[in-house]
Amino acid sequence: METRRLTLFAGHYGSGKTNIAINYALYLKRAGYPVAIADLDIVNPYYRTKDSEQMLSENGIELIVSPYANSNVDLPSMPKEIYGLVCDPSRYGVLDIGGDDRGALALGRYAADIVWENNYEMLLVINRARPLTRTPEDTVEVLREMEQAGGIPFTGIVNNTNLGLDTRAEDVLSSLAYADAVSALTGLPVKMTCAMRSIVPELNDKIGNLFPLEIQKLYYMLDSEVRNGKTDI
């Protein structure tokens, strides 16, 4: 994927935007770009960019996030630094947009400047394993709602079909036709297909635009969680 100054990740909530945004920011940083990541998610209270604050700062990536994120204050406010990033052509920005149309509404504040500069990718993150985006038609419905709310037309698709840590290579492979169908319905190219690093070796020679993901860990997530036993409910 060609690098633009601003890369925006949007999608149905739980599609994996935050994880991809963090990975993409790391990717840009390693490629030598001065990069900042901005969390525009004013909807979700848990699992946010701020959970990876320490890792981002260790990697020299600026994190722009509401001062209230991950606090107990459920206040949907946007930090002024986002506007700074949108309007400063010397920095590269990765923007993590909130889920669904309600989450994308906050983007409208910056839409005019982003579209005017015209150096951006607006990417729709899709996951076929999510119940409300199981079919290409339902996925396009989410896309249209978000476009209307956010005011920025999409430029591409990121196929992030996964079942969390249970994802197998065949889950990703079997989602390719779905991503192509979304692409056909919208006329947008599939810019990336994401997969967690552990299954990348099985996919490398089968998918051209593969983007390996490091799964961002939360403090109470464990390397190998002992799952609940089977109970007869």
Next chain:
Amino acid sequence: MQEKVLMKGNEAIAEAAILAGCRHYFGYPITPQTEVAAYMAKKMPKIGGTFLQAESEIAAINMVYGAASTGKRAMTSSSSPGIALKCEGISYLAGSDLPALIVNVQRGGPGLGGIQPSQSDYYLATRGPGHGDFHVIVLAPSSVQEMADLTGKAFELAEKYRMPAMLLADGTMGQMMEPVVLPDPVETVPEKTWAVTGTGCAREHRIINSLDLSPVNLERLNLERFKRYEKVEAEEAMWESFLMEDAEICIVSCGITARVSRNAIVAAREKGIRVGMIRPITLWPFPKKALLNAADQVHDFICVELNMGQMAEDVELAIRCRKPVARCNRVGGMIPSPDEVLEAIYKAAGKEAGK
């Protein structure tokens, strides 16, 4: 069997309720359960169901009362402060012997508290959430899969015993995403012999009401209700035993803290400490017998909770204080790490070894 999907706990509840035949959802948004309402808002209109955002939590629970009176599967969902508001309506449901599902995705309290996970509504849920003598069936899921499975189970139990059921999850359970295999759809919800559906001039009126001004009658109703509760306590308690066969220490924990504990137990066993867990799945009825049996086997209990030790009291009651029950608690939205639980296990093991 349905295909595996990736869901948030809150979405799993909503979809499982729809699959269980629920077509009437009344709610009011509050973090961290809002996705239940958001999912219902998207899905219900497409399947001919009712999604209604009420003007308040109190309005929503009374709409549930109305829908439940007609024998339909009805539900509401909220988080701790919102559930406190619903308590009046829950008492009316119990007083009218109506089945319904109330979902509580708990956050820290008291008062407005915070929006991060907690289990501090344990007392509220298990002691009868509202005024008067009554119980609701309380189910405590510990995975997204159980969020789905217990939702259908809650409707079934509620109808079997004609009483409200509460799904008591913590904020983490509501927000976390896991692969889940959804249950098969319920084709027909059982007909009710008591539902108010119009007489069609062909039968006697049925009346749904919690008011009875005759002390004699009201006492009789209460006694009859508690006979039913006895049956629930005898027959419906659910729990999971984990590595209890040779355990000398028993952890008691539910929801997210049971999962943290599980990792601590495995770590402790690597150090040769024989520790296991009894995970209550129903909090009312509480798995008293399983715990009492364990009291003959273990020298210490440890109760791991996201509150100041509410379930620990039920453990002490269940085992009749035969063994010490240590507390391992975090509150305010904090979650204990496996190391903190491990520390509590060391303490119990060390005490026994005379260290």
